[in-house]
Amino acid sequence: MTTRQIGRAALLPAAAFGVAGLALAMPSAALEASLRGVAIWWDVLFPALFPFFVLSELMLGFGVVHFAGRLLDPVMRSLFRIPGLGGFVLAMGFVSGYPVGARMTSRLMEQGLIDREQGERLVVMTTTADPLFLIGAVCVGFFGNKDAAPVLACAHYAGALLVGLPVCHWVRSGFGRDFGTGTGAGAGSSPSRGGKPPGAGRGFPGVGRLKEAVRAMHLARMEDGRPAGVLLSDALRSSVRLMIVVGGLVVFFSMALTLLLESGLLRWLQERLGEALEALGLAGALASAFTQGTLEVTLGAKAAAADTSVPLMDRVAAAAFVLSWAGFSVHAQVAGLMSRTAWRYAPFVRARLLHAVVSTLLVYALWPWIGVKN
DSSP: OOHHHHHHHHHHHHHHHHHHHHHHHOHHHHHHHHHHHHHHIIIIIHHHHHHHHHHHHHHHHHTHHHHHHHHHHHHHHHHHSOOTHHHHHHHHHHHHOTTHHHHHHHHHHHTTSSOHHHHHHHHHHHOOOOHIIIIIIIIIIISOOGGGHHHHHHHHHHHHHHHHTTTTTSSHHHHOTTTTSOOSTTOSSOOOSSSSOTTOSSSSTTHHHHHHHHHHHHHHHHHHOOOHHHHHHHHHHHHHHHHHHHHHHHHHHHHHHHHHHHHTHHHHHHHHHHHHHHHTTSOGGGHHHHHHHHHOHHHHHHHHHHOTTSOHHHHHHHHHHHHHHOHHHHHHHHHHHTTTSSOOHHHHHHHHHHHHHHHHHHHHHHTTTSOOOO
């Protein structure tokens, strides 16, 4: 093994050992942080995510995803070079937030409906905050300003779509040898057998495609074959297991971040980052939002809104960065959901950073056009 490989192999064990040492040194802080993490999971994440996990499994089993995929196929292929199935996942990801998009993407990859490159692009676009969290928790709860919701939502979701548009061309070596053309299942140019695209038959435009979509839904349901009761019970069991994993990650990262803050280990990094922000003409107080948001998205967004002496535009831009980066807590959830596939983490990190930068710039670009009251 090279020195670099040895360093990578030792990084995670060293981090785990360090967190364990801090927990032993500050048991009260560790317990309180863990309890806060459990409260966030039970009061917020469980009721918000569990229904969508169950629904995603049911819609896959009933063929609804295949129905929507056939209808959305032209749009998704022309814009993102992803099969139409990705359009349904994109909509579900935007509505339900992270990590539901990763869950649905992993299921499509496991079933061979999309290949690795398409799955990686889809996870990049669907790792977003849900509107309820973005508007209710961040804008209304943290900022106390519902007028900030339009600019933050536009920057966050438009940034995800913009990252999806050029992502097949940037850093090809990170995503694959030929990222622009799908090679897996569902990557063909025409899903019909007769050589004509669906919807090319007689009657009103789109009727043929609608028939093809209904046929695809029926075939998917027949291939699944499970009775409705069995499908529901399987969906409940798998969703509960996923929620336990999500809860464990939230509790761990909540504890780790609190211990790092309490111990002062993040203070040096926060001070250096503050100096860099001031050199760019921004408030150094926003450094706490970036350092906390690196690990946990909720605490980072809350820190972005905390200092009211900082201009509102800068605070919203910091929140956009944190929400788009999503924090290592969400990264770990996505990695866990995608662990059974050929998905790669390194391209995901680069894409998350790109999304964070793009959404931050969009806040400044949209601010003059969308009126926000300070």
